[in-house]
Amino acid sequence: MGRAILWAAGVLVAIFLLAPIVAIVPLSFSAGSFLFYPLPGLSLRWYQDFFSSDFWLPALWNSLGIGAAAAVVATALGTPAAFGLWRAGGALRSVAMGIVLAPMVVPVIVVAVALLLAFGPIGLVATHAGLVIAHAALGAPFVVVTVLASLEGFDPVQLRAAAACGAGPLRAFFRVCLPQIAPGVAAGAVFAFATSLDEVVVALFISGPAQRTLPRQMFSGLNDQISLTTAAAAGMLVAFSVLLLLAVTWLQARGRRRAGG
Amino acid sequence: MRRRAGAALLIAPLLLFLLLTFVAPIGAFLWRAASDHEVGPVLPRTVAALATWDGTTVPGEDTFAALVADLREARARDRETGAGLIPRAAARLNSDRPGFRGLLPATARRAEAPFEGSARDALLAISEEWSQVETWGAIRRAGGPLSSFHLLTALDLRQDAAGGISAAPPDEAVFRAVLLRSLWISLLVTAVCLALGWPLAWLIATAGGRASTLLLGAVMLPFWISLVVRTAAWMVLLQREGVVNAALKGAGLIETPLPLMLNRFAVVLAMVHILLPFMVLPLVATFRALDPRLPRAAASLGAAPWRAFLRVTLPLCLPGVGAGCLLVFIQALGFYVTPALLGGPNDQMLAWFVGFYATRSVNWGLAAALSLVLLVAVGLCVAVYGRLAGFRRPGAA
Amino acid sequence: MFRRDVLKGAVAAAAALPAAAQAQGRDLTVVSWGGAYQDAQREVFFRPFQQQTRSRLLEETWDGGIGVLRSRLASGANTWDVVQVESEELLIGADEGLFEPMDWAAIGGRDAYIPQAYNEHGVGAILYSFVIAYDRARMAQGPANWTEFFDTARFPGKRGLRKGPKTTLEIALMADGVAPDQVYAVLGTAAGVDRAFRRLETVKGDLAWWERGAQPPQWLAAGEVALTNAYNGRISAANATDGRNFAIVWANNLYTLDSWVIMKGSPNKARALEFLKFAGQPEIQAGLPPRIPYGVTAKGANDRLPAELLPNLPTAPQNLANALQISDRFWLDNLDRLTQRFNTWVSR
Incomplete structure (x- = not known):
């Protein structure tokens, strides 16, 4: 009896979690122009609209480009830092951890306004570089956390063995450690990419019309009017999210297998 | 020891990056909560004259004269460089005392021409606002370089000219x-x-x-x-x-x-x-x-x-x-x-x-x-x- | 070795970024009000201009507020070149040095425009009215004036008003029985402002605040509001293009003029003037009212319009008869003060 209630409650909550997404995606394939069911028919016209518009396609490219660049910067900085944090101890570790994790805790509106005022005078507002830097800062903690987690499965004795064989610390890291934690690093990069792909508030404050990203374009579209083209954009973002989720799941499973083997 | 130095070196690039792109911008932004730079540099004589003011009665002729001198100088600079000193100072004062946005530029405009008699009479002729204690209190509160005004406002508090802190009036408290x-x-x-x-x-x-x-x-x-x-x-x-x-x-x-x-x-x-x-x-x-x-x-x-x-x-x-x-x-x-x-x-x-x-x-x-x-x-x-x-x-x- | 190179490279890249960002020139950015209006502008002005000059023009959308322009310039982060502003924003901004002086010789000369379009810092873009609108599909007979607009017993449901004191306070006073020609005299007194807020307070729960011109027709269509204050052109556009049956009530409409300005320090000033010159030609402007019925400012543009269009324009004599012209003088002096009071009132 109690078990049945638990099942009912759990499944209902799961449905609540999925319902909005399940509701919006089919609408984007509607042949009509209303935002409710039943659909008058299926068509790809809103996706066509998406790809032929002056705004959506550049926004898609901006999102992918800025996300990729931010992920590269965040991963390049975050991976060695995670390794260093793993090796470090004491006050250094806790202070550095505090700073590295801060972007996860500080409300993003504060970051957005602070960056607007800091980037304005040095000409980084309304540039791709400015947005990449901001998104890299927001994504870096995810890289650090993910890589640190995969280092848990790495045996530091191997590093000492490498040192005994005459490898310097850097060489040991690149030759011995990095190959083993590679899935974790890749997962961190995906997290950083997803962070950038999601981010809208900083983009609203510091980007110009040439840096419009998909979420930002959606946000202004929602303020203006919800069209089915917006639903199509949402459909595209959902598809991206599913891909990213699958990628991370695969990478993490691989990482676990490696750590296990 | 060596291990710790190596670890620090590996963390350093990310820390430096975050310090520059995250910690420093946010620190600089938050610092604005406690600092005030829009009025002090524009009205230096007035702020100096108000430093010793008791905040209970309208200040004396020397303060009025200081304001006239400050405004004339700022207006000349604004015209020359287009720096917009007066509008900015007015905007800051306006957030304390609504009406300043119009009052300060108008006063600057009309006090520019030479006048007979006391500065006090001249300013009072321009606007009755200059006979209000709180008008001068606003200038003193904005004098900077440090100020509690924004923090108090964020907590729905006000400081009057005499320095007493009280709750904001209900139609402004939000x-x-x-x-x-x-x-x-x-x-x-x-x-x-x-x-x-x-x-x-x-x-x-x-x-x-x-x-x-x-x-x-x-x-x-x-x-x-x-x-x-x-x-x-x-x-x-x-x-x-x-x-x-x-x-x-x-x-x-x-x-x-x-x-x-x-x-x-x-x-x-x-x-x-x-x-x-x-x-x-x-x-x-x-x-x-x-x-x-x-x-x-x-x-x-x-x-x-x-x-x-x-x-x-x-x-x-x-x-x-x-x-x-x-x-x-x-x-x-x-x-x-x-x-x-x-x-x-x-x-x-x-x-x-x-x-x-x-x-x-x-x-x-x-x-x-x-x-x-x-x-x-x-x-x-x-x-x-x-x-x-x-x-x-x-x-x- | 490797590490030092990487570090050096990173530092050099970080140092070069801002410089590179500044060096890369920015395309002309034009800012307008979004929705059906900007769609029309795109067809009539933006696209043809890009085709003619073979250069890129970027669009932005905003919903007004002099503070937005002040913030952009003061933060050193302004990326806008040409902005369409409302009349009192033009006056305030010009007074505070937010705009470049308008080079009238470069945009066709003062005589090429109707007299109201002239300002030292801006050129008139459109004439338009705030009107009452409702959906005939939902309500056979709507209110005939602002007093009835506030009559929640006769017309239940939310009513949309523009978020901000401008137009809202005038409407509140007219709803309270003040004649249009007395509105600003009453509003100029503290008691008059209190009276307007008191009138609004009586219906506060039934008000919905729109911020963008595109919202009122959508809200009407979706039934979010039963009645709304709206730009006349947006309502006509919804009727024409979306097959709606919205009613427009012109009684005591509030009319005004929007202008183009060039932001202070714009690096694209020459191209901005080129754009304004293009947008100021009567044959180009005549393309706008058929798409969205606003009055235009180039002399001779009206002569090219079809006769059946003219009664839908704010400039038609019968529509002007009992209209209230929004006083930009009044709002120049009072906008900040009343905005502050309005925001506090509305968020409580």
């Missing part, structure tokens, strides 16, 4: 209510997340097999989907000619559509949806680590199920519950996009006001002060949780 509203919405969202997240997490942790994976997928998928997309989805569901109303109408349950959007209900609903995974995931981890033998042992010793739950299961789960609640509450506190799109004017949280004062009213001091309030609230939550859960001390790991 920020305490906004803070309480933000805390209340966040609390409500956290409570609902906990109530909804518990059974789902329990099921994921205990069902096992395919059911567990599917349910976990139902949590992970929305977790990965953009916040804007999920907010948009709720708009599509809740708007007047949206999915829910159309369905209810189709089923004959209602005749006129229900107002489901632009209210508190929609904001809380969408925030719960967005933040629920942050509750479920730590709970799942906790429940999985839970030894199923313990409650069973309690039961075999004769404890009723609810008693076993209260005495054994719940205490073991508290760290996970705390982590989930903290994650949800902190994030809820800083929400901007969802209330902006789904809420009405009475549902906007602190973050909206930070954005408003930063981009629509050039009042960065107040935006910074409100940010500080927000950060202090977040910091307190982290600290309280650290106390309760007993964070591992640095190095102890």
